Amino acid sequence: MSESLITARGLTKKYGDFTAVDGIDFDVAKGESFGLLGPNGAGKSTTMRIIAATSRRTAGTISILGRDPEEHGPQVRAHLGVVPQQDNLDTELTVAENLYIYGRYFGLSKKFVKGRVDELLAFAQLEEKKDVKVEALSGGMKRRLTIARALVSEPDILMLDEPTTGLDPQARHILWDRLFRLKEDGVTLIITTHFMDEAEQLCDRLVVMDKGKIMAEGSPAELIKKYATREVLEVRFGSDKNREVAPILHKLCDRIEELPDRILMYVEDGEALLEEIVAKKLHPNTSLVRRSSLEDVFLRLTGRSLIE
Amino acid sequence: MSKWKGIITLVAVGNPLFYLVAIGIGIGVLVTENSGTSGTGGVEYIVFIAPALLANTALLGAMDETVFPVMEGFKWRKMFYATNSTPITGPQIALGVFIAALVRVAFSVFLYWIFLIAFGVMTFQDSWLAPIVAMYGGAAFGALMMGIVAGVQKDDYFLTVLGRLIITPLFLFSGTFFPLTNMPIFLQPIGWISPLWHTTELGRYFSYGYEISGLMLLVHFLVLTAMLVAGIKIANVRFTNRLLK
Numbered sequence: 001m002s003e004s005l006i007t008a009r010g011l012t013k014k015y016g017d018f019t020a021v022d023g024i025d026f027d028v029a030k031g032e033s034f035g036l037l038g039p040n041g042a043g044k045s046t047t048m049r050i051i052a053a054t055s056r057r058t059a060g061t062i063s064i065l066g067r068d069p070e071e072h073g074p075q076v077r078a079h080l081g082v083v084p085q086q087d088n089l090d091t092e093l094t095v096a097e098n099l100y101i102y103g104r105y106f107g108l109s110k111k112f113v114k115g116r117v118d119e120l121l122a123f124a125q126l127e128e129k130k131d132v133k134v135e136a137l138s139g140g141m142k143r144r145l146t147i148a149r150a151l152v153s154e155p156d157i158l159m160l161d162e163p164t165t166g167l168d169p170q171a172r173h174i175l176w177d178r179l180f181r182l183k184e185d186g187v188t189l190i191i192t193t194h195f196m197d198e199a200e201q202l203c204d205r206l207v208v209m210d211k212g213k214i215m216a217e218g219s220p221a222e223l224i225k226k227y228a229t230r231e232v233l234e235v236r237f238g239s240d241k242n243r244e245v246a247p248i249l250h251k252l253c254d255r256i257e258e259l260p261d262r263i264l265m266y267v268e269d270g271e272a273l274l275e276e277i278v279a280k281k282l283h284p285n286t287s288l289v290r291r292s293s294l295e296d297v298f299l300r301l302t303g304r305s306l307i308e
Numbered sequence: 309m310s311k312w313k314g315i316i317t318l319v320a321v322g323n324p325l326f327y328l329v330a331i332g333i334g335i336g337v338l339v340t341e342n343s344g345t346s347g348t349g350g351v352e353y354i355v356f357i358a359p360a361l362l363a364n365t366a367l368l369g370a371m372d373e374t375v376f377p378v379m380e381g382f383k384w385r386k387m388f389y390a391t392n393s394t395p396i397t398g399p400q401i402a403l404g405v406f407i408a409a410l411v412r413v414a415f416s417v418f419l420y421w422i423f424l425i426a427f428g429v430m431t432f433q434d435s436w437l438a439p440i441v442a443m444y445g446g447a448a449f450g451a452l453m454m455g456i457v458a459g460v461q462k463d464d465y466f467l468t469v470l471g472r473l474i475i476t477p478l479f480l481f482s483g484t485f486f487p488l489t490n491m492p493i494f495l496q497p498i499g500w501i502s503p504l505w506h507t508t509e510l511g512r513y514f515s516y517g518y519e520i521s522g523l524m525l526l527v528h529f530l531v532l533t534a535m536l537v538a539g540i541k542i543a544n545v546r547f548t549n550r551l552l553k
Contacts, residue, residue: 054392055553073552074395082393088386105394153394 445507
């Protein structure tokens with residue numbers, strides 16, 4: 001692994017009796033796109049806040065660019081670009097003013113920030129909205145502006161907490177495209193998400209988190225290979241009948257997951273298995289063969305779906 | 309704040325002007341007809357209340373520019389969390405809010421003071437320290453409010469209580485419209501803890517030579533200073549802790 005920008009060991013955060021982050025270890029290398037995947041309440045955002053030097057850990061150690069964020073908060077934050085889960089732009093200011101003022105918080109010169117504002121307006125495709133007040137922007141535009149704002153200081157690490165939650169599919173794809181460009185430019189990205197497709201698109205490596213713990217770690221492909229099969233056959237027999245046929249299906253396949261509305265069967269060849277099922281005179285109402293995804297990995301690791 | 313220039317100017321001049329005209333002139337006539345100037349230490353009623361209204365302008369301006377920005381920053385629009393994602397720290401944000409409040413207070417106070425001179429209620433030579441004193445009172449109250457609001461979670465409840473049960477009694481029982489000693493003794497402590505009373509007493513001394521002992525001058529000044537220092541200290545701690553969850 002190349003130079004490690006972030007190293008965490010036994011990182012723990014408690015709020016009273018509740019343990020939000022429970023002794024996790026991880027490293028993030030320079031130029032890497034690192035993901036924290038898990039359902040709501042898994043401890044992803046808390047972990048992000050500790051990295052961002054805006055939350056005090058309860059136990060463990062963490063080093064960001066060689067510094068402890070608790071002792072050197074401002075110095076650590078000077079190297080980070082933070083995109084919070086909810087946009088906290090100044091809605092009374094214009095698009096350009098938001099970028100300019102934020103840039104000045106980093107102590108950057110007026111001249112540098114002005115140049116940076118023009119570059120970032122182009123990057124976020126907001127040139128035409130330059131002098132528009134933020135409150136008039138769409139959700140997707142606000143999100144792009146928040147990301148542009150985080151980039152104003154040319155950070156070493158860009159941290160994105162649920163970057164596309166609440167956006168429509170088109171806005172998501174525009175955003176993914178922008179993030180992909182940053183990744184190509186060598187910016188280190190740390191992303192939390194509960195969207196599988198997002199993690200698969202954007203992350204080189206990820207950790208799956210649940211209840212404050214890391215359940216697994218690896219690239220999306222490695223995780224799928226390790227915790228799922230090549231294909232998944234989804235069959236629906238109707239909610240009452242699913243339970244009846246499950247024991248029979250189990251004889252045909254080593255691993256099945258019974259969900260309330262369907263049964264998932266993990267196999268190398270989904271079509272072949274479907275033929276076997278039909279040969280047994282079991283006729284599912286619907287069937288679908290698909291590639292395994294991180295959703296299946298999560299289901300395997302926790303016994304629960306990601307989005308409940 | 310730059311977006312609110314117009315309204316700040318209107319409020320700075322308009323609100324105390326209404327009081328000056330309605331009470332200073334309207335009630336002033338009643339007071340003068342019935343007791344001359346004996347109840348107001350030998351000066352016309354309008355001269356007596358002018359320093360109090362100047363102090364009130366400073367304190368209310370300071371309150372507006374600390375209470376609302378701090379609620380916005382922590383709760384309504386959460387902008388302080390964005391600022392704190394940069395190298396800027398909690399105490400620096402608090403200092404920024406405080407300085408902005410002082411700018412507004414200075415603007416409002418000087419504008420109103422010029423008005424009072426134009427109306428012939430104060431003279432430039434006698435009262436040139438009056439706006440400074442009013443600003444000092446505003447700074448003390450602003451710092452205190454900033455420290456308090458930084459710890460407020462339930463804003464609707466807080467704002468109602470603040471407006472109806474704290475600000476109004478302070479305004480009425482701080483020797484604004486009559487000497488505090490006119491009140492029964494059990495009501496006077498409201499004035500003693502009120503930054504408005506301390507600022508008003510200093511303002512009267514520095515605008516028309518109101519008689520006051522050296523000891524009381526010092527007490528007024530020290531009380532305001534204590535509020536200023538305590539307010540800033542509390543704000544610094546609360547800003548830091550609230551941002552670093």
